[in-house]
Amino acid sequence: MYKIIFTFLLFLTISSSLYADQNDKRLNYLFDKLVVAEEEKEINKITNQIWKIWHEIDDPKTTREFETGVQMMNLGYFKRSIDYFDKVINKNPNFAEAWNKRATAHFMMGNFDLSMQDISKTLQLEPRHFGALDGMSLIFIHTNQFEKAIEVYDKMLEIFPNSIGTKLKKENMLSLSTKST
Numbered sequence: 001m002y003k004i005i006f007t008f009l010l011f012l013t014i015s016s017s018l019y020a021d022q023n024d025k026r027l028n029y030l031f032d033k034l035v036v037a038e039e040e041k042e043i044n045k046i047t048n049q050i051w052k053i054w055h056e057i058d059d060p061k062t063t064r065e066f067e068t069g070v071q072m073m074n075l076g077y078f079k080r081s082i083d084y085f086d087k088v089i090n091k092n093p094n095f096a097e098a099w100n101k102r103a104t105a106h107f108m109m110g111n112f113d114l115s116m117q118d119i120s121k122t123l124q125l126e127p128r129h130f131g132a133l134d135g136m137s138l139i140f141i142h143t144n145q146f147e148k149a150i151e152v153y154d155k156m157l158e159i160f161p162n163s164i165g166t167k168l169k170k171e172n173m174l175s176l177s178t179k180s181t
Helices: 002-016 026-036 040-055 060-074 078-091 096-108 112-125 130-142 146-159 164-180
Strands: none
Touching: 026 040, 026 146, 040 096, 060 078, 060 096, 078 096, 096 112, 096 130, 112 130, 130 146, 130 164, 146 164
16 A cells, blocks of 8 residues: 555656756746846856756657757748647646747747747746747837837846847837837
């Protein structure tokens, strides 16, 4: 009897930790560091560490499906990549990075509405997801909603206030927004 209970508890423990993703305890520390990081090199190092954690999957089959989706997307096979991201999302609908990658594939196909839906889900799961926010700003730029893109860049600057790249993007939007009025 104890053996069965132990096996069940072990299964629950293992299955609940299959994904590091947006719930990983290391992220809060990294996001705290990101807020105070002043050098662009340091900001890039921290964001790369965050991306690595967002990509961590402890299940080999799901890892293969996710990585294949990324490879398909990088090769320009967006519909096929979406199929792989669908599989990952169906297995774990709380894996924010799968939603984000599918949003990217939809964006690359020009499916801005579908991309925005996936971005919204990504941000619901991980409100600090600067990649999803950046994707959202690109959709607003493509649809000439410059003021909304500026608002998104403001949210990103809350995450990394000293990011020169994000500040430049915001400045470009500010100049476009004043030209369009």
